[in-house]
Amino acid sequence: MASDSVPIQGAIGLPEESGRTWSETLHEWVITVDHKKLGLMYIGMALVFLVIGGIEAAIMRIQLATAHAHFVSPEVFNRMFTMHGTTMIFFVAMPVLFGFGVYLVPLMIGTRDMAFPRLNAWGFWITLFGGLLLYFSFIGGDGLYGAGNAPDVGWWAYAPLTSPAFSKGHSTDYWTIAILIAGFGSVGLAVNLVATIVTMRCPGMTAGKMPLLVWLYLVMSGMVLFTITPLTAAQLMLMVDRYLGGHFFDTQAGGSAVIWMHFFWIFGHPEVYVLIIPAFAFISEIVPVFSRKPIFGYPIMVAATVAIGFVSLSVWAHHMYTVGMASYSNAFFVLTTMAVGIPTGIKIFNWLGTMWGGKIHYRVPMMFALGFLFQFLIAGLTGIMLSAAPFNWQLGGSYFVVAHFHYVIVGGILFSLFAAFYYWYPKMTGKMLDETLGKWHFWLFAIGFHVTFDLMHIPGILGMPRRIYTYEPGRGWDQWNLLVSLGALIQTVAILCFVVNMIWSYFRGRPAGNDPWDAWTLEWAVPSPPPVYNFATIPEVLSRRPLWDAKHPEDPDWKYE
Amino acid sequence: MRIARCSGLKFHLPRLACVGLLTAHCFAAPNSTSTSIFAPNSTPADEIFGLSMFVLAVTGTIFAIVFSLLLYAAITFRKRADSDLREPLQIYGSDQLELAWTVIPVLIVIVLFMTSARVIHSVQDARRPPGTIEVTVVGHQFWWEYRYPQYGFVTANELHVPVSDPAHPTPTFLALLSADTDHSFWIPRLAGKTDLIPNHPNGTWIDPHDTGLYLGQCAQYCGTQHAKMLLRASVDSRADFDRWVKAQQQIARDETAHSPEAMEGRRVFNATACINCHAIAGTAANGRFGPDLTHLMTRETIASGIALNNAAELRRWVQNPAAIKPGSLMPSMNLTDKELDEVTAYLLTLH
């Protein structure tokens, strides 16, 4: 790719700074407001919490591998599932997805940083503080050998289990305050991303010419503004109950346990769309590049995502089919839940249409993307099963649900994240991740994932509820639980491959250059890693694929859009 | 370039095997410890099963079609080793195709919604025929209280209901209340689960077709011993059920005259805090915090299903509940060995 025919100018050659001490480097990272560094810090923090959340999962799987096991006490197990869920949602999934957004969006829209760089830094540090506060619960207060340890009320913290009467000590307070604080960080990030995308796009990049990733992050951030905040409100109410003697959820004083459920799930359901939409964003960038075709049906993809944003606000009570709502209420939520499955599901067809007639290169990012497509299909279909309220009366609250949502989060979001890691790691570090180790990572993880989460549906069908620290033998659950636990072991090995790959490749990986994948969006026009100012001159674009236009001046996209 | 065979059979064998195993398992004859949702034996569970099979058929068809298309695309359109460097034809979309694959899912959703709504209404809005048995279930941390208002007695942890003849149905309607936190009543073979929420009365119903023992457990996390809040429903013939009711309606027979040890046990029971939590009809004990013990020995298990109801287990339980069920709200009263033997002897008289 001859640089003089590409109007997007990369770096001005500045000499590398050398001879910096480690404390100067540390200082630079601590005070940084650069979106790229902050993006990496979000991702790094999420990876650390991923390992911790994984250990919590491993502890649970060892305990559940056999009936009536005594690996951990019920108190410890109950803390494990609470912390595992809380950690994975708030301190792994949100930060890592925000991290990629914060890193990529300014580059993809041709600007130098986010709209509010200091708010960006504040968001990171406050989220990190929230995570540390949550884990301090293990040792704070009367922790370790006393009561009032890590929270053990489940990550939904249903009332009245969280009332002072049933949750003595401060364990529930750690849950409430840590997430409250992290929630402020998330809202700050969302404000920042919306403002960046709306006000800082480079000339020519109208709304219809933004990369799909940018559109999806815009919708996701907009959703965060009214998704996280109901949880914030509910947690403020819980604090009023626990500290000021309030009665929001005090059933003894006429309060309602059900209203906590409503508030929580008004947050909780759109939240999972907040998590999946960035995963869609990665797939929407990766599948086209490796199929060598543009995304099929860009306008519909945008419209479907916006539709998901709105419709997802009306489905929350499908988590509450068993709480005794009237039949017409249940039916309403069946309808809305199935309806939101339509814009979600048709995206699979759009990705399929992108692959169709293409020339698919099966490099590691595409392998993970393909895994995502198959697995998200299945996850969506088990979701349809769960949306049918009567079917839900049997499947809900059982290991079928646990299997379903792990299928979405691990089989969907995590696979998409791995694809994103392998795809953008070269841009972020300047080195390619090793392809062989990547394939080991993929295959081991895929096998482990399927052994665990395919089989996990079965105990659910056989009547095994969730959140139990042990189970009775003779109900037919034993052998399935054992196999599920073995799959977790395989996944652990796969993650090890991934971590080794990331570390090894940083030092010994093949140099990536600007554009190792022959891709089409603006981030591939700058060096890897990008200079701190991103672009020497702010680019001007005419289509959704500016680098395609540059590489194919005889057949540019703007003729067809 | 090496082509990854991630679309090969290797990739999908685990899933195919699991489907096969699952099918085999589902259609195996259910024994009395089965809690499979695919072995229904009561109208609500039957209706749910019918809907489930329909939903599975629809989603299974969608899966087969889309899976095949993905597989086909993944294999057919891969870059071959011998292909040139030209980019394939750049297609941006197709309005007709996108319309089609939006309209068809809309139609599927309408069908699934209608069938679901029908079952929702049929189960939730069912009427009570004459002859309905009414039971009030109160969820506690971590045991089940059963009140039979039509017959005027209270029992715990083991539910007895009559079998229901489809010609003259005698279903059991269960009012669901909670004394503390959220619980959920789930016996898969009899009905879907319904939650017990304080300050929010709920209801469910069952009409078992066959006699036998039906198992389940609490399905909403309620605290430390949520896992051990088991459900046992004994579906009896009409005659057996009537006999059981009659026995439960009696106040506690005083059999301690035959056994000095039991008489001493009753004294310990009354003098220690036992009577503050437990009730024994016809005696001074009328506590409501713990299970009613009037006819304790008519039950097969204790501690909501996790231990057999015999002398050894009873003694172990009274000595230290936390040894069997750590986190149980019954405290150990630190009785001496002699007192334990006496109390156990007394409890064994409560038929």
Place this chain on the structure above:
Amino acid sequence: MSTQPLAITPWTLPSRGRVGMFCLIVAEAAIFTIFVVAYIFYLGKSVIGPTPQQVLEVPIFNTVCLLSSSLTIHFAERALERGQMASFKILWFLTFALGAIFLGGTALEWHRLIYTTGLTISTNLFGTTYYSLVGLHAFHVIVGLLGLGLVMVLALASKVTEEHAARVDVLSLYWHFVDAVWVVVFTVVYIIGR
């Protein structure tokens, strides 16, 4: 591509500050909505204790003050845009004063409720939801007053010029939001709820 004329009309996008503040307002509106829903849900459900009809007095004066402050801040902004610094300072101070009066009035009302009628946040469901909702709003008024106060101090030190009109505009957006929330809270608590 370098030979194509750039057919891009003047490239203007909205201002960062306005978009950011708009987003913050959406987020805050969601929080208030949940508190309002809880308030409405629990109307009439208190098991014991005073009811709204028994103890609430409609705060007409406070409301007039707060809503007028939206007018004064609007005119203050206009004055700043035109460089009329004296008018700007007077109107800005008026805005601050009206907001402070509202806050003082709320404090007085709460004093009466707590000490005369015996309604606290832990008395009953009404107490819990009332103090939480009105308190959340009052908290936002305090934050607004801090911002207004900061600008006032800077204005008195003659550091504020018409170049800052955009930033002042962003702050006044927040203040208008606080007033709009009060319209909703007032309607729900003092009109519908009684």
